[in-house]
Amino acid sequence: MKILIIGPSWVGDMVMSQSLYITLKQLHPEALIDVMAPAWCKPILERMPEVNQAIEMPLGHGDIDLFGRRRLGKQLKANNYTHAYICPNSAKSALIPWFAGIPTRTGWKGEMRYGLLNDLRPNKKSFQYMVERYVALAHPKLEMIDSKSLGGLENLPYPKLAINANVQQATFAKFSLSTKKPVLGLCPGAEFGPAKQWPVEHYASVANEMIKQGYQVWLFGSAKDKETTESIKSLVDSNNQHCIFNLAGETSLIEAVDLLAACQTVVSNDSGLMHVAAAVGCHVVGVYGSTSPKYTPPLAKKVDIVSTNIECRPCFKRECPLGHLKCLKDLPATDVISKIGL
Numbered sequence: 074m075k076i077l078i079i080g081p082s083w084v085g086d087m088v089m090s091q092s093l094y095i096t097l098k099q100l101h102p103e104a105l106i107d108v109m110a111p112a113w114c115k116p117i118l119e120r121m122p123e124v125n126q127a128i129e130m131p132l133g134h135g136d137i138d139l140f141g142r143r144r145l146g147k148q149l150k151a152n153n154y155t156h157a158y159i160c161p162n163s164a165k166s167a168l169i170p171w172f173a174g175i176p177t178r179t180g181w182k183g184e185m186r187y188g189l190l191n192d193l194r195p196n197k198k199s200f201q202y203m204v205e206r207y208v209a210l211a212h213p214k215l216e217m218i219d220s221k222s223l224g225g226l227e228n229l230p231y232p233k234l235a236i237n238a239n240v241q242q243a244t245f246a247k248f249s250l251s252t253k254k255p256v257l258g259l260c261p262g263a264e265f266g267p268a269k270q271w272p273v274e275h276y277a278s279v280a281n282e283m284i285k286q287g288y289q290v291w292l293f294g295s296a297k298d299k300e301t302t303e304s305i306k307s308l309v310d311s312n313n314q315h316c317i318f319n320l321a322g323e324t325s326l327i328e329a330v331d332l333l334a335a336c337q338t339v340v341s342n343d344s345g346l347m348h349v350a351a352a353v354g355c356h357v358v359g360v361y362g363s364t365s366p367k368y369t370p371p372l373a374k375k376v377d378i379v380s381t382n383i384e385c386r387p388c389f390k391r392e393c394p395l396g397h398l399k400c401l402k403d404l405p406a407t408d409v410i411s412k413i414g415l
Contacts, residue, residue, distance in 0.1 A: 074101045077154040079166050080110035084345025087114050088352050091232035093207040094123035116327035120234040137165050146172020158210050203369050231372040232352040241331040254289045260341035262298030268363035268393050269342045271401050277308035278406035284313040294321030338413050347371050358412045362401040363388050377412040
């Protein structure tokens with residue numbers, strides 16, 4: 074059995090999709106699994122033991138490029154894949170396996186995918202969690218009626234990214250970091266939009282308190298989050314500055330994976346790094362504003378979710394439609410601090 078998977082394009086989704094790969098290997102131990110995904114995913118996929126090969130998707134996320142997809146499909150035909158699993162819901166994501174002539178092409182009903190998929194699953198909304206939707210694709214269609222078919226979230230295989238101790242130590246050295254003090258990781262960014270971002274003042278309050286309790290604090294994020302993390306650091310007491318390290322925009326994604334793995338606890342908005350932290354075994358404190366853990370919770374053994382009970386959440390909007398962001402502003406730092414170290 075030789076499998077091609079068209080992987081997701083977002084960090085969190087890519088991490089969660091590992092549950093599909095784990096399940097496929099459990100059901101078909103002899104299977105070879107190749108994953109086609111954007112270039113940034115390759116280091117993440119290399120930390121998934123179930124993946125045989127990461128194939129770079131040369132086309133942009135929103136690029137239809139019918140002729141380019143046909144060319145890719147024809148190239149992949151020589152690999153003689155027997156099965157394809159298409160994680161995204163778009164029609165264009167199903168084109169490459171179709172052009173490659175892969176006999177069995179599995180995915181959820183999406184935009185105009187009739188014919189492109191010949192193992193079409195129509196009942197995606199019968200599965201509450203995104204990870205359930207990934208795992209359900211690995212099982213026969215007739216067995217996958219709803220969430221009960223999988224036996225509950227706690228019975229699913231959780232993502233687990235491999236950590237190479239030697240590479241991790243080299244990453245510590247590169248950024249002049251040590252783990253002599255316990256590490257609290259803070260992930261204050263969110264690619265989705267401001268309705269997911271807990272205020273910097275609250276993050277700074279958490280940092281100040283935990284440094285007083287003997288922690289050091291590592292700030293994570295992309296270059297886009299640099300301004301946010303600098304704001305948090307600037308709000309930390311001057312006598313605590315030697316214990317806070319701003320890594321946003323400095324690390325590669327895979328370096329962030331290795332550094333997150335060294336954190337005892339990670340406080341994060343609902344973001345891709347939250348799912349990475351869960352997959353490397355951290356205690357995750359997930360801060361939820363406009364979104365809900367009832368769809369994409371962090372998949373770790375030790376998780377605490379904090380949110381407000383304001384009636385307008387979750388709205389799943391990128392920006393607060395009411396303009397007040399109370400779901401985040403009214404969530405005090407003490408709620409998060411009380412969860413750290415539990």
